[in-house]
Amino acid sequence: MKKIRLYTPGPCQTPEDVLVEMARPFEHHRTEWFKGLMQDATAKLKQVFQTENDVLVITGSGTAAAEGALIGCNPPGSKLLTIEGGKFGQRWGIIAEQFGLDVVRHEVEWGEAVDPQVVADYLKNDPAITCVMLTHSETSTATLCDLEAIGKVTNEHGKLLIADCITSIGALPVFPDKWGVDVAITGSQKSLMLPPGLAFVSVSERAWRTIEANASQHTYYLNLNQARKAAAKFDTPYTPAHVMVRGLCKALEMLLEEGMENVWKRVAAMAEATRRAGEAIGLKVFSKRPSDSVTAFNAPDGVSVADIRAQLQERFGIQSAGGQDRLKGKIFRIGHMGYLDALDAVAAVAALEQVLYRLGHKFELGAGVTAAQKVLAERL
Template sequence: MLRDQTLLRIPGPTPVPPSVQRAMSQPMIGHRDQETKDLLKTITPKLKPIFGTEQDILILSASGTAGLEAAVVNAVQPDDDVLVIVTGAFGDRFVKICNEYRISVHRYDVAWGEAVSPDAIASYLSEHPEIKAVFATYCETSTGVLNPIEELARVVRQQTDTLFIVDGVSCVGGVQTKMDEWGIDILVTGSQKAMMLPAGLTFAAVSERAWHVIERNERPSFYLDFKRYRDSLANNSSPFTPALSLLLGLEQTLSMLEEEGLEQVYQRHQTMKEMTRAAFKALNIPLLTADEVSSPTVTAIKPDDFEAEKLRGVLKNEFGLSAAGGQQHLKGQIFRIGHMGYCSPIDVLQTISIIETALHRIGKSIVLGAGTRAAQEVLLKGGN
């Protein structure tokens, strides 16, 4: 392993393209100068197709979690009843945020590694008409599950006037998202995942229905007040000093996504998912999630005859490859491979080959090359 050679294969932060690094290293500009206004004027329309909305996208200089908290504090008042669908660690994070704001939380738990059933949520909502907002996670990063957000949105819209608020942090930009068509009211993502940037920006799109609720919300807020960002954005500005270097990088990532074409971006992520899953199946190593609910952006693997942490250690120390571990009760039981953003099928082939070598190092009996071959066959079949 070369000293400065690192391979980042975790589900965020993800690798940053060289052209984006160059864009971020441009000389600093004044955050109230015309250059920044022009930059925001260029950026904001290009974000809309990624979210699948005609609404303006609010940009906060903060982490993805701040975006989730902003969704809560803007759309829900103290003592309101909300339903939080928990399919993993980040659904649980929504619960913790709501609890901090003294919101009455109805928690709906789903076994980690499984997706939520829209029919089950339909039944729950029919029994609890007092619920004012439903919170869900599109891609549950901790398990690699992609929840059926389109179907969940339909259930919420058909049965109630409840707001539907979605954490899209680890998949927006890597999977098809149609906020307006599906009926999502608030959709949040972060910069360090499929958007191919360092951490530090969070993006939020808000429906007209949600704006009506937000306008009537008397809960005080300052930095996280969506209305401030909306009003400033109308003048191609921001209410507070933005992370200018990240905005310069964002301009470049949006150009890259536009050049590739969003459908091709989504297909690339789907191909990488299928390559990764085929590889581990060929190696007879169990996956945490079923194919039909698996995310195109991250894959969780649950070995049954070797230690996940031992493999991660060899990958990191001998090959410079970072894979993610499990969270909460899955800590030490799984490892996760991120394949999103600035990542291609070539990167997946390299990753699988390294993992096979590391498996051999820790004494796992495999046929070297079996996983790589399975991934190659997927790639050749898909032609991506």
């Protein structure tokens, strides 16, 4: 017997209670029944997002919400700065170019986080920049930037800040209002413990002024003005994934019952336990500023990423992630988001030890588990 164990940084493990909730008979989406679900989900999303701003529900992936925000916040005459430290940061620059926006694309060495002073220098030297877009937790490199410090910079210069928080909201401390993040985005398949299919975006009043004044948005389905108009009546402008919204209400209830600070503490402890375990068995953490939502390790000499991932899945049912683009074949990634707890973290380390041992990597068997146990015993 082999269980499916999702340690990918999305889709993440979904609780059985959420799956059961989505399997129940459902009603039509243009009903008071669905509006009740939307009202419940919206109130709970604000708590998870740590915001008083509007939070919209979009049927689509996180990229859908990001595209809508990117287009809405950059009307004709604006200029966008994208910070690109990985595959997902690159995506925002590519989308901007696809839509013909005036964009400056700043590349950061993969595995490193942008220095907030770099953003400050751009805004000082080019006053025409009106908006900055970045990825808070760059999933492809498992790297976290200092969003709070960058928010301070953009606010001091009076510029909009759009943050891809797809692998940070719900897993790490994120405070959009306090940090001055005008638009914060996440997706259902990450820390919110659902299958893919929904995206969520919080929007500040300052950003709404720009979006509402942007009459020439080259988007229809992803027009945030339409989404906001419908959301005021706890509805959606187009057909929603309403069964997903039902599951969302249950997943959010579970997160809030645990308490967001406890969720952040649990994720941080699992991430640190995994990093310490890796170091104990001779693995190198790839990122110079690691995110707690996902850990990336360099493959040890003489062992291939493909073999590590294949044996984890074949022998233990553990699905991990490899590197993308220029990192393909160089790193493997283990997620800490979703329906995972401390024992799941220990199990992943134990399985990784067995796989590496069989693949010929030299280390003291059990050293990783011991290191992980010590962190978890001290922090949880």
